[in-house]
Structure formats: structure tokens, C-alpha cells
Amino acid sequence: MRIIGGRWRNTRLQVPSLEGLRPTSDRVRETLFNWLMPRLPGARVLDLFAGSGALGLEAVSRGAASAQLVERDPALAAGLRGVVERLGAAGQVQVAAADALHWLQTAAPMQADIVFIDPPFAAGLWPQVFERLPRHLAADAWLYVEAPADAVPQVPAGWRLHREGGTRDVGYALYVRAAATLHDDLNATPSA
Structure with missing residues (x-):
């Protein structure tokens, strides 16, 4: 596993053999980052279920301003911190050793421009x-979702499909959240 583009191109990432860890392939990442090019420069990235860190680190390598990587496995999180240190990226990339769902509930809001959601498939955590x-x-914001090819989850209302693709085993899609949708949400009257 390696970073495939940008300033850290060809940097190797350690990928231990752990159940549920399934790094996004080079081919899928290349496609995804081609789709993201208009949004990537200066973006704030949130990489939930970071695993190898390939998505978040690739984003910063290609011009994102910062990335928050969230990984619950302590060994993987420690490995990510080591990579960040080796790259001299501590000012741009933060690693949280935390369960993603707990992190989403307790962390200070970050206003991410791009979010990567690629959880262990068997856990069914998308909803x-x-x-x-x-x-x-x-x-x-833009939202990238990766899931089993035969079970791509439905995203909530307010997201527009930008692009989608798939392999034999994996389906992936990139969605765009319209600013008008947020405005409508803020002005909605609460239901009784």
C-alpha cells in the first residue's frame, strides 16, 4: 500500500493483517481523487475508520489543508501517528485513537469539506x-462512501450523487451536499 499522488507520492503505508481492514485499492483511489480534484485544494478532510490512512493521507498529499484521521484500533492509530511524524505532517494531520461513532458524538465540530466513510463492511455502520x-x-461538503458492491447504503436526503463506480467486491460513490440544503435544514420548523 502506498500513496499514489502528490508530494508524498510512493510513500509506503504499513497495512497489518487485521479482520475487517480492507484498504481502498490504488485503482479506486486514483478514480476518487480525479473526481475530487476541484474540491481538494485547501480542503479540511475527515477520514473516519482510517485504517491504513490511505484516503486521508492521499488527500493531504494532493493539496488538502488538513486531515483528521479517526481509527479505533490502538496499534493502527499508533502506526498512523508514526507515518504522520515520518512525513513531517503533524501540523496538518491529526490522528484520534477513537471509535468513529463515539468521536462523531463527542469531538468538537470541525466543518469538514470532504468526508471519507469506509467502515468495516460487516459492522453495517453507515446509518x-x-x-x-x-x-x-x-x-x-463532499461525502465519499465505500460499501459492499451488493449493499451500497442509501445516503440521507440533502445529498446529490456526483459520481459512482465499483469493482467486483466494492461499490463506491461521491456525493455533494448543497449549501441550499443546509439553509433549508436550519430554517425548518421543528415537528411536534
């Missing part, structure tokens, strides 16, 4: 993430 995510989003 819980979607429920807790809004307070961490910029009004015009």
Missing part, C-alpha cells in the same frame, strides 16, 4: 455515521 455526521460538515 449511525450518517445520523451523527451533520454537525461536522461544511455547508458544501
Whole structure:
């Protein structure tokens, strides 16, 4: 596993053999980052279920301003901190050793421009993430979702599909949140 583009191109990332850890392939990442190019420069990135860190680190390598990586496995989180230190990126990349759902509920809101959601597939965590995510989003955020090819989750209302693709095993999609949607949400009358 390596970073495939940008200033840290060809930097190797350690990927231990852990159940549920399934790093996004080079081919899928190349496609995703081609789609993200208009939004990436200066973006604040949130990489939930960071694992190898490939998505968040790739984003900063290609021009994102910062990335928050959230990984619950202590060994993986420690490995990510080591990579960040080796890259001299401590000012741009933060690593939280935390459960993503707990982090979403307790961390200070960050107004992420791009969010990567690629949880362990067997856990089925997409609905819980979607429920807790809004307070961490910029009004015009982009959302990347990766899931089993035969079970891509439905995203909540307020997101527009930008692009989608798939492999034999994985389905992936990039969504755009319209600023108008946030405005409508803020002006909605609470239901009784």
C-alpha cells in the first residue's frame, strides 16, 4: 500500500493483517481523487475508520489543508501517528485513537469539506455515521462512501450523487451536499 499522488507520492503505508481492514485499492483511489480534484485544494478532510490512512493521507498529499484521521484500533492509530511524524505532517494531520461513532458524538465540530466513510463492511455502520455526521460538515461538503458492491447504503436526503463506480467486491460513490440544503435544514420548523 502506498500513496499514489502528490508530494508524498510512493510513500509506503504499513497495512497489518487485521479482520475487517480492507484498504481502498490504488485503482479506486486514483478514480476518487480525479473526481475530487476541484474540491481538494485547501480542503479540511475527515477520514473516519482510517485504517491504513490511505484516503486521508492521499488527500493531504494532493493539496488538502488538513486531515483528521479517526481509527479505533490502538496499534493502527499508533502506526498512523508514526507515518504522520515520518512525513513531517503533524501540523496538518491529526490522528484520534477513537471509535468513529463515539468521536462523531463527542469531538468538537470541525466543518469538514470532504468526508471519507469506509467502515468495516460487516459492522453495517453507515446509518449511525450518517445520523451523527451533520454537525461536522461544511455547508458544501463532499461525502465519499465505500460499501459492499451488493449493499451500497442509501445516503440521507440533502445529498446529490456526483459520481459512482465499483469493482467486483466494492461499490463506491461521491456525493455533494448543497449549501441550499443546509439553509433549508436550519430554517425548518421543528415537528411536534
